Amino acid sequence: MMQPATTNSPMTAQARAAVPALDIQNLTKLFGGLKAVNNFSLTVQRGALDGLIGPNGAGKTTVFNMITGLYVPTTGDIFLDGDNLVGMEPFEITQSGIGRTFQNIRLFPTLTVLDNVRIAYHTHAGYGLFDGLRRNAKFEAKERELTERAEDFLNIFGLERYVNEQARNLPYGEQRRVEIARALASEPKLLLLDEPAAGMNPGEIEKLMELIHFVRDRFNLTILLIEHQMRLVMNICERITVMDFGEVIARGNPVDIQGDKRVVEAYLGRGAAGRGGKV
């Protein structure tokens, strides 16, 4: 169902397979005199499920906003499958294959759940303004097709009973799921999840972890997630990058990270590491 969007770059399929899905090089973002992100580099391999963690204000969301084009990096490059994204408009970046969710859920609140997902299909709708105005056969066929696909998505996420419900009326956990469904509907190759477990109870987090695993396998995705819930990060992420004050302080697999002195310091303060503190 999810065909990765074809790109026009002259690279061969083999060469492409060798390139990492996401390659960030020396990314820096200044807000006035404040270095929100400093010389940040990150490589995410195709099909990986990686985590980006760090204390509040470490610059994680700023990195996400630069990847998706909402912020323009001061310096540095971001490559998606070998194509540089810096300088592209946010909508172009989405069209080239990045989907994301937001830290504070950003659904289209007064629209129905179905329309939320259908909007993400807009660039693949397959009919134009005038087809829509004339209600011709092409419109009818494509509109039915995209409605069915949106419904399929909602079914997969167990949201089918909410199709005609306004998005803002859904419980918090369900809104998260709609947001993930919507991000997937834009047919991404790389999915960015910004604190997907924020505000969830342990039971909901358990379900979310299953969902993330399922989504990656089902849609052949590469996933990068920001999270505070250590339980979730340590359980599902394959590689973790830790940021503090805009810089990378550690990378590695969950076990290494848990024992890393600098990481413990960043989270619990200097001295905690010496007393056997653990993240």
Next chain:
Amino acid sequence: MDLNQLAISLVKIIAVLAWVYGLLWAVGRKPWWAKALGIVIAFGIIQLALTPINGTQVFNDFDRGLLFQACGMTMVALGLNLIYGFNGQFSLGQWGFYGIGAYTAADVTYRWVNHDASGLLVGGLLVILVGLMILVVGRLIARYKGMPVLSQFTLYLIGAGVAAVISVLIGNAIANAIAPAFGAADASNSVLLGNVAQNVILVLAVLVGGAFAAEVSFLFGLPVLSLGSDYFGIATLGFTIVVQTLLVNTDTLLPFPEMKGGRGMIGIPKLTTWFWAFVFMLAVIIVMRNLIYSSTGRAIISVREDETAAKSMGIDIARYKLLAFVIGSLFAGIGGGIYAHYIGFLSPATFSFLLGFNPLIIIVFGGLGSMTGTIAASFGWIFFLEGLLRVILGQLGTEAPTWRFVLYPITLLMLMLLRPQGLLGGVEWGFLRHPKVAVRTSQTTQGVPVPAGK
């Protein structure tokens, strides 16, 4: 106070609203013939009410005026609802585009009935050439990524200037060449000025007026829509004031002596019949509805809901802001053309920015983002304010009708307190209803099981 008249006015308001409901219900019928029949009946009912039978007329000339005003207002307000209610861009420029459409359409027919085809030829050529120019320059710009908006604007502006010069030269040349054909023609015997010809010219004039307003809105909206919503509101207010100032000076600053500047343009042929008012209004309603319930419409609405999320869904928000603005202005221009040919006299005072708040009040009153609300409020508002209140207050004294500008703001205030989403906010009738999909209950789709734990 004459209670009879009060009762009659009230009944008329209710009847008109019931008619609107019936019309929307009829247009929503499924087999095409049922739809067509419903539309014809809806048209016929009003046509009958306007026809004197045995010397009595359900809708007198005064009501007829109200009806046409309501049709014009429906188009303008629907356009504004698209811009503000659906796209979320607070605009006060709608009235300016209404004025542009009215004057452009009026000039085309005025010149035609005065044996001059230049209005139609120059106007038509201008609209077509500028439209082509926008397409060509748009293609050109798409090749160069990241061109600043102001550079794009400059390119379009130069293109529009060139298109204007070409169309004036060619249009006038052709008009001069065919001028002898008008010769001694007069309305009673000429093909060029006969009844059929006049109606054709009316349609062309209204379309030219609408298209011209839309193209001006494209040029104006391109740089201005990049402003945030509040600043955009101020800029569009400025636009309305600029338009009115130009209309006051049409004979001095602009080369249109027949518009007579601040004294007002007289002698516009009164060609708007109930048929044309109805047809254009229905066309606008159908286009609006088809637009909103399509993928393009959803993209437009997503910009209102959350710009950041819309961007992250791959939606080019600048493009859809501009699209909504241009279509909204097209509706305003068409409404202006219908108005001009009903009233037969255009004064710049009609297009002052203070009156420009009327469509805004109507869409807020009817409900932002509700097409039904806008249509019902346009009819209800005109018949209430100009029909009921003017008649009732008129009996109290010559100056008393002025009180309606105290009474209706109070009505508005009450409504905002009691029902902040507007009278019909979130409600759509018949044809305009959101097409709902059936809730599926199956737990599997295409053999794919739902993940465990759901």
